[in-house]
Amino acid sequence: MANKSHSNAGHIALNKMKKEGKNHSAYIKKEDVKETTHLIYIQDSTKFLKNFPDNSIQLILIDPPYNLSLDTWDTYENYLEWSVQWLNEIERILSPTGNCVIFGGFQFQDLKQGDLLEILHHVRHKTNLRLVNLVTWYYKNGMSAHRFFANRHEEAIWLTKTKKYYFDLDAVRIPFDEETKALYKKDKRLKPESIDKGKNPTNVWEINRLNGNSKERVGHKTQKPVEIIRRFVKGLSYPNSIVLDFFAGSGTTGRVCIEEGRNSIMIDNDSKTLEYFNKHLSAITGKLFMPKFKTEINPQTERINELIKKIENDNIVLDVSGL
Numbered sequence: 001m002a003n004k005s006h007s008n009a010g011h012i013a014l015n016k017m018k019k020e021g022k023n024h025s026a027y028i029k030k031e032d033v034k035e036t037t038h039l040i041y042i043q044d045s046t047k048f049l050k051n052f053p054d055n056s057i058q059l060i061l062i063d064p065p066y067n068l069s070l071d072t073w074d075t076y077e078n079y080l081e082w083s084v085q086w087l088n089e090i091e092r093i094l095s096p097t098g099n100c101v102i103f104g105g106f107q108f109q110d111l112k113q114g115d116l117l118e119i120l121h122h123v124r125h126k127t128n129l130r131l132v133n134l135v136t137w138y139y140k141n142g143m144s145a146h147r148f149f150a151n152r153h154e155e156a157i158w159l160t161k162t163k164k165y166y167f168d169l170d171a172v173r174i175p176f177d178e179e180t181k182a183l184y185k186k187d188k189r190l191k192p193e194s195i196d197k198g199k200n201p202t203n204v205w206e207i208n209r210l211n212g213n214s215k216e217r218v219g220h221k222t223q224k225p226v227e228i229i230r231r232f233v234k235g236l237s238y239p240n241s242i243v244l245d246f247f248a249g250s251g252t253t254g255r256v257c258i259e260e261g262r263n264s265i266m267i268d269n270d271s272k273t274l275e276y277f278n279k280h281l282s283a284i285t286g287k288l289f290m291p292k293f294k295t296e297i298n299p300q301t302e303r304i305n306e307l308i309k310k311i312e313n314d315n316i317v318l319d320v321s322g323l
């Protein structure tokens, strides 16, 4: 069935619960999170993911190599064959309410094989994962071109294991500007509280790419802007849940998780990740309104299970019975 928001079982159940004065138990507030934990492993993900238990992770957020030869880690003879190794693990590891975001692009012009298009084709035909949205990340800054239209977008696919996926739209709504707000408030058909909440960001997100001299840069060539990662983390995971990024790069995901009260597990096979991540940490030191946090570098793999168990015990169990 097409994904129409008015027929989303999750929305219907949440609205019903609100009317009955009940709170969805997924609404764990960021302020209630006392401390978050962040495990960082320098490992090859295609092998290391075997250490994760089934059905255990709320959000898998990955920005894999795009096979564009942008760096030594970005060229594959058979991209899909390589990708299938981690794609199959996603289906196993993701929790039933979980979400998975995979960044990529549809930018291939030569005969080399593999990009997000092929990943999506594989997901649709060879796995049971469901596609919720294809998000287009649109940016105004980029390279010029003379033999084709200059590229100004990349994509991210949002996949789930079941229809009972967690989604907090209110956490990522975009406020209306004051003029529009005043105009809409005159319209008797619209509820004032809905206008105050803001609008659905839609599946086209205009967020600038990081320029070479951007303050956010920590040295990784293909670092993603914090803003785009934050929208996914806030909308698709709940406070104190675990977010896994197994192509961590500079650790942008970990940084956002620290700021937003989520735990994280990050994996990258390049030890430079540690250096980059320390720069992210310096950038957020002294920031208000974020829970305490601790990081563990290359701990024993048992720590993954321990963290998952601890979070399960700490959290009010996510009640999806109504979804």
Ligand SMILES: C[S@@+](CC[C@H](N)C(=O)[O-])C[C@H]1O[C@@H](n2cnc3c(N)ncnc32)[C@H](O)[C@@H]1O
Binding pocket: 043, 044, 045, 046, 063, 064, 065, 066, 073, 220, 222, 223, 224, 225, 246, 247, 248, 249, 250, 251, 252, 253, 267, 268, 269, 270
């Ligand atoms: C596109 S970058 C991620 C950038 C990241 N989103 C950020 O904001 O900094 C992809 C990363 O995947 C890592 N990588 C490539 N192959 C890997 C593998 N087999 N296991 C773990 N990491 C890998 C690379 O070292 C690179 O840092």
